[in-house]
């Protein structure tokens with residue numbers, strides 16, 4: 126009889142993998158390297174997240190700042206759920222983001238990605254020059270030309286995500302996140318929900334929301350649909366160490382294990398271009414210095430040219 130148990134367990138796991146609903150980041154039959162078997166878009170050429178390489182971005186001064194409306198304090202009831210993959214807050218349709226091209230997007234939900242596995246604490250999805258931040262927040266919007274998120278999610282120009290990276294250092298407590306973080310205790314198990322009131326998403330973003338990286342990509346979880354206009358803010362959100370720890374250690378997955386390392390690896394850029402609406406100051410300065418040095422050398426050459434010529438003529442005589 127005992128010999129049957131492992132077999133039964135295998136059959137059970139096999140059946141579940143076939144149903145395909147239980148994708149994971151790093152364990153089981155449908156970890157992130159296998160997503161494309163059940164969700165073909167995950168193997169596409171315009172996937173997210175990506176590494177944002179500052180030396181390869183294209184500065185586009187005509188990219189206007191995002192217009193965020195309804196992001197400030199709103200009374201109301203905002204459900205916050207443990208969906209087995211992350212902590213997610215439902216957002217009201219009065220929250221909107223207008224992109225540089227004038228397209229208006231309606232907010233749907235926000236959720237988080239983090240690390241926390243013992244040897245590896247960082248868990249942002251986008252990296253900057255290869256550096257992974259501690260965590261990342263995604264505010265998911267859909268194009269207002271569609272009647273609902275459900276329709277927009279499969280349309281080619283359906284979605285836009287405003288992302289911000291979270292940095293943890295010896296900072297003081299970020300009080301704009303206190304309620305959210307304390308409520309994590311109430312959604313410990315998958316399927317549990319709680320309600321937030323007086324949500325102020327503007328406060329939960331970095332002070333500078335002007336400067337961003339932007340590119341066309343995909344959802345970072347199955348089905349990985351390639352219809353997301355990404356806006357990754359250049360400035361990070363700051364958490365205290367205690368807040369970072371609580372984010373990483375408060376909620377559980379479907380196996381009642383703490384949700385750790387819930388982020389997707391960076392995907393190939395292929396032939397996409399990442400644009401920014403800010404100048405990359407440190408690099409920009411060194412480029413400028415290089416330019417000045419070159420210019421200086423040229424002037425030096427020009428100045429000494431008549432003398433060289435004279436010297437040459439003299440020599441020929």
Ligand SMILES: *[C@@H]1O[C@H](CO)[C@@H](O)[C@H](O)[C@H]1NC(C)=O
Pocket residue numbers: 314379380381
């Ligand atoms: C997880 O823990 C809860 C509470 O103890 C329990 O009700 C549930 O059955 C557990 N689930 C699994 C998959 O072990």
